[in-house]
Amino acid sequence: MAGKFISMRNLKFLLYEVFDTVALTKAPYYQQHNQKSFDLVLDAANKIAQKKFYPLFEEMDRKPPYLENGQVKVHPAVRDIMIEAGDGGWIGAAFPEAWGGEQLPHILHCACHLITSAANYSAGVYSELTSGAARLIHSFASDDLKQKYLPNMMAGKWQGTMALTEPQAGSSLSDITTSAYPTDQGYYRLKGTKVFISAGDHDGADNVVHMLLGRIEGAPAGVKGISLFLVPKLRVEGAQLVPNDVNVSQVFHKMGYRGAPITELSFGDKDACRAYLVGEPNRGLGYMFQMMNGARIGVGLGATAIASAAYYASLDYCKTRPQGRKLGQKDPKTPQVAIIEHADIRRMLLFQRAVVEGSESLLMQCALYEDTMYCRPREEHEKYELLLDLLTPMAKTYPSEMAILSTSQAIQCLGGYGYCEDFPVEQHFRDCRIHPIHEGTTGIQGMDLLGRKVVMKDGKAFMLFLEEAHATLAQAQGLASVEPLCRQFEAALKSLAQLTAQLAGSAATRGAEVYLADATLYLEMFGIIAIAWQWLKQAVTSQKALDGKAKAADQNFYQGKLVTANYFFAYELPKIGYLVQRLTDGNPLTVTMESSFFND
Amino acid sequence: MAGKFISMRNLKFLLYEVFDTVALTKAPYYQQHNQKSFDLVLDAANKIAQKKFYPLFEEMDRKPPYLENGQVKVHPAVRDIMIEAGDGGWIGAAFPEAWGGEQLPHILHCACHLITSAANYSAGVYSELTSGAARLIHSFASDDLKQKYLPNMMAGKWQGTMALTEPQAGSSLSDITTSAYPTDQGYYRLKGTKVFISAGDHDGADNVVHMLLGRIEGAPAGVKGISLFLVPKLRVEGAQLVPNDVNVSQVFHKMGYRGAPITELSFGDKDACRAYLVGEPNRGLGYMFQMMNGARIGVGLGATAIASAAYYASLDYCKTRPQGRKLGQKDPKTPQVAIIEHADIRRMLLFQRAVVEGSESLLMQCALYEDTMYCRPREEHEKYELLLDLLTPMAKTYPSEMAILSTSQAIQCLGGYGYCEDFPVEQHFRDCRIHPIHEGTTGIQGMDLLGRKVVMKDGKAFMLFLEEAHATLAQAQGLASVEPLCRQFEAALKSLAQLTAQLAGSAATRGAEVYLADATLYLEMFGIIAIAWQWLKQAVTSQKALDGKAKAADQNFYQGKLVTANYFFAYELPKIGYLVQRLTDGNPLTVTMESSFFND
Numbered sequence A, B: 001m002a003g004k005f006i007s008m009r010n011l012k013f014l015l016y017e018v019f020d021t022v023a024l025t026k027a028p029y030y031q032q033h034n035q036k037s038f039d040l041v042l043d044a045a046n047k048i049a050q051k052k053f054y055p056l057f058e059e060m061d062r063k064p065p066y067l068e069n070g071q072v073k074v075h076p077a078v079r080d081i082m083i084e085a086g087d088g089g090w091i092g093a094a095f096p097e098a099w100g101g102e103q104l105p106h107i108l109h110c111a112c113h114l115i116t117s118a119a120n121y122s123a124g125v126y127s128e129l130t131s132g133a134a135r136l137i138h139s140f141a142s143d144d145l146k147q148k149y150l151p152n153m154m155a156g157k158w159q160g161t162m163a164l165t166e167p168q169a170g171s172s173l174s175d176i177t178t179s180a181y182p183t184d185q186g187y188y189r190l191k192g193t194k195v196f197i198s199a200g201d202h203d204g205a206d207n208v209v210h211m212l213l214g215r216i217e218g219a220p221a222g223v224k225g226i227s228l229f230l231v232p233k234l235r236v237e238g239a240q241l242v243p244n245d246v247n248v249s250q251v252f253h254k255m256g257y258r259g260a261p262i263t264e265l266s267f268g269d270k271d272a273c274r275a276y277l278v279g280e281p282n283r284g285l286g287y288m289f290q291m292m293n294g295a296r297i298g299v300g301l302g303a304t305a306i307a308s309a310a311y312y313a314s315l316d317y318c319k320t321r322p323q324g325r326k327l328g329q330k331d332p333k334t335p336q337v338a339i340i341e342h343a344d345i346r347r348m349l350l351f352q353r354a355v356v357e358g359s360e361s362l363l364m365q366c367a368l369y370e371d372t373m374y375c376r377p378r379e380e381h382e383k384y385e386l387l388l389d390l391l392t393p394m395a396k397t398y399p400s401e402m403a404i405l406s407t408s409q410a411i412q413c414l415g416g417y418g419y420c421e422d423f424p425v426e427q428h429f430r431d432c433r434i435h436p437i438h439e440g441t442t443g444i445q446g447m448d449l450l451g452r453k454v455v456m457k458d459g460k461a462f463m464l465f466l467e468e469a470h471a472t473l474a475q476a477q478g479l480a481s482v483e484p485l486c487r488q489f490e491a492a493l494k495s496l497a498q499l500t501a502q503l504a505g506s507a508a509t510r511g512a513e514v515y516l517a518d519a520t521l522y523l524e525m526f527g528i529i530a531i532a533w534q535w536l537k538q539a540v541t542s543q544k545a546l547d548g549k550a551k552a553a554d555q556n557f558y559q560g561k562l563v564t565a566n567y568f569f570a571y572e573l574p575k576i577g578y579l580v581q582r583l584t585d586g587n588p589l590t591v592t593m594e595s596s597f598f599n600d
Helices: A008-018 A021-026 A035-062 A077-087 A106-119 A121-140 A143-154 A284-320 A343-375 A378-419 A425-432 A442-453 A456-475 A480-516 A519-547 A552-583 B008-018 B021-026 B035-062 B077-087 B106-119 B121-140 B143-154 B284-320 B343-375 B378-419 B425-432 B442-453 B456-475 B480-516 B519-547 B552-583
Strands: A066-068 A071-073 A158-163 A179-182 A188-198 A207-216 A227-232 A234-237 A240-243 A246-251 A262-267 A274-278 B066-068 B071-073 B158-163 B179-182 B188-198 B207-216 B226-232 B234-237 B240-243 B246-251 B262-267 B274-278
Touching (some): A008 A035, A008 A106, A008 A343, A008 A552, A021 A035, A035 A077, A035 A106, A035 A425, A066 A246, A121 A143, A121 A158, A121 A425, A143 A158, A143 A207, A143 A227, A158 A188, A158 A284, A188 A227, A207 A274, A207 A284, A227 A284, A284 A343, A284 A378, A284 A425, A343 A378, A343 A519, A343 B519, A378 A425, A378 A442, A378 A519, A442 A480, A442 B343, A456 A480, A456 A519, A480 A552, A519 A552, A519 B343, B008 B035, B008 B106, B008 B343, B008 B552, B021 B035, B021 B106, B021 B343, B035 B077, B035 B121, B035 B425, B066 B246, B071 B246, B077 B121, B106 B284, B106 B343, B121 B143, B121 B158, B121 B207, B121 B226, B121 B274, B143 B158, B158 B188, B158 B284, B188 B226, B207 B274, B226 B234, B226 B284, B284 B378, B343 B378, B343 B519, B343 B552, B378 B425, B378 B442, B378 B456, B378 B519, B442 B480, B442 B519, B456 B480, B456 B519, B480 B552
Parallel strands (some): A179 A207
Antiparallel strands (some): A066 A071, A179 A188, A188 A262, A207 A227, A227 A274, A234 A240, A246 A262, B066 B071, B188 B262, B188 B274, B207 B226, B226 B274, B246 B262
């Protein structure tokens, strides 16, 4: 197996041409970086992806984790990959220097993560989770906990996790029951079960540190009684590591994403599990959202990366596979053409490219908002926080849902071969199906967007988004080739604003149930518009580069960008029409129907 | 594993209430049947499905076929299932009595096939392929070949296949090169390779009879030089079975559909493969279309059946899984509700039901057109043939494409559990992905519809379809609850007619390449409208049943039908809007772009 799984050219286009990443280095926090050092980081990520991640893509799927004597066994390469992530500074990339970090902008980290995940999504999960857990500890834990647990996590020796979901609660976090009983020793005694915990246990790390949501005995019911705990598999007592009564009861056998274990964990079977409170009691959900929001962006990123790998596998096939002739050519004695010459194949390739490069752009946009915060005075932070908050449901969901369709089209390009294990696309299709589920299902994201993000602070985040979108329109002024896209985008924004106002108005008159019944469709519509915005940005940048006499070698690249933007506006953006039609037709059938209508 | 995979109530609703299947028994060909005998057949199919097929659903996936010493090994139950299909009369169900058949209407066969395929799609493939191959032999082969090969096929002892695809040709049948050299012994010497042949070899049958497309030495290039051959694995010579130099070079390892082998076959490695011509030389493709059209309907049926099984698995989960509360209920101390109470879950269930029961209806519609032909004088046959021809691409493609989304929503209903092997839905998702590929990809179906079916005989088939659709509108007259659906459907038909005329007009002015560039989207639109038509029929039937004072026990069923029809018209039919927008925007970007734009 060999091949291309991501376009470095495209990542650099986004980083340096669409987004002015280098401008970040003017800020004190990022001042030790410059474009050259960014390029070195990207090249290092690409090297690891090519050498370490990609060769194991298939093997880690074929030899999935298993449970043996209470220990999850994973591919031996996992330990190596974790140590490399630690030694190479990847786990601490975005951390402050004071903690041994690199103070690398998130947008760079995003690009690197796209590269490694495209090579082998499962292999990258271990260190990314560790990085997210470490960040949570760094932000909210006591100095004592930081000293005891952070260094080994940053070094890639210990695994970090997020442990939220419980069997009886699922998405309904208010119903978690894992209980923490206070002691006078400064720790809590923990009892409970967590399920679907990625990398919850494995033999590729010497210890596992769970960032866990639980309920202190006597805490208020619901989300207001949830606290955040650090719960290690082996706890640090002086120079000793002591088993902490954390047990693996199950490792799940999954359709895809088989290179990483998802586990069920049981805490305190022998009443000997110690949990350490992080931050204030009962404020755990708020803290956890830091890690969760990062994880949601990470999910969108994983989906995008997998779709990218599938796209390049199918593109390679379509360029080299001869079959059929142009429709005008009726003589069966002429040679067959490569299937990339067929319009329907090009449509399937453009679809994949539009999804992949549109999603990459939106993810980098989100990362840049976070980075920009660090460069601006405190009073400007809210703006970027709000934009990031608003866009997170789309950055998680659009790639997750579309990767299913995009990898499916990759299979379709290969025909029967795509359905077989000889080519990687069937694995991509299986791998990506997890993404609309974990870290908050698509349904949860829809309710988060329409029920919370769009209306919070009197719709301030939504207004900021419209301003940002109009700023892109302003940049397009005078570019004749982009003009039709601008008009279409303006109409889409208007439609979104009207719809949002209409829905918000109906919330009061028709109740929350009806208001949120089709929140998933609203999210779908907003996602399409967010990606259209990113494609408009890319089209503007590309047209300006062409007008500025781009090098001959780059002409195809920019022309390809313009065609793909045009594809998106011709084939994808019009989909908002039927979503608006449904969202405004006033028929609340999913609310008013009886569940018994499903009987027969 | 236990559960429901299809609704017998719904199949009988379609057979006896929407379609007047019993009326067929007035015709001489079907006169030995009546509703009671139909019910017995359905119950027999259900019994086999429950007892033989369903228990092996998971196991046949986990123990896929493998190649050993030049023989494909399949699950031991395959032999048993084949013999049962023979002894029970399933293989010959639609055959005339003269050949030991049951003269069963295709619409009944369709219902039975839905039942068994929903229980275990792979397990049903063996006998269905045998039945199709036997039918082809019966229609076109010499009496000698019939006598030698049909009885053992009808008895389920020998496997039948269709052997079309070749590695270098794929969908481009004009490029097949398998060569038949005439001898003076009445047979041809065959040489060539066929790929992706379902059930092409296995140890569950004593022999395999390939219906194969090849080219007689010196035949014209292209499709006009293709002949149909019968090529046995073991040929009948007197009382002897002689090995016929047919070799398995590969069994493919697939993502799903793992209960049946897909093989690569090599014919005549030792110059000792004998092929027997079926029908006239160079007319093979025309003959093969009989089996292929049946197989295409069979693919739509398999996709529908798999989506049905996934739907019932997810419905069962949603009824029993407690999680969260109604949005109005803010007290976290109240008990959780079953997730079927949530609007977003109901939307996902209604989507699945709309796809499944809409597709079932369209497939039965097609079968009924075929059956009706046998009941009418010869001069009326063309009408039903044309309708069947026109609808076949939709009956193949709508279920195939939508089953991917439908089974995906089934997974989503189960959340993390849906992604794991403990529940059947992940297998359904994997199993159904083959369907947009085999027996003519979706792209091929689109070109068949727009390039051939819609325009053939000056658009006669298309006109007949419009007449049929308007007949349904006429039946809805006076039903107030269905009135809004009628208006929406009328507008959709008008839109389809206008679009079709506009596209046909552009074929001459803009060329075939542009005309057919988005044929897949045209097919998608036509498919949605065809399913809307079937939902309108079901809504009309249900409303009339309710008006006629349906039994209390049936009220929920009919109300459920009306809600699902309303779902389809509110959420699915509006999608034609964006398809029309794209199909008429006049931007042929997939034709005019350069393939080099995909470089970077």
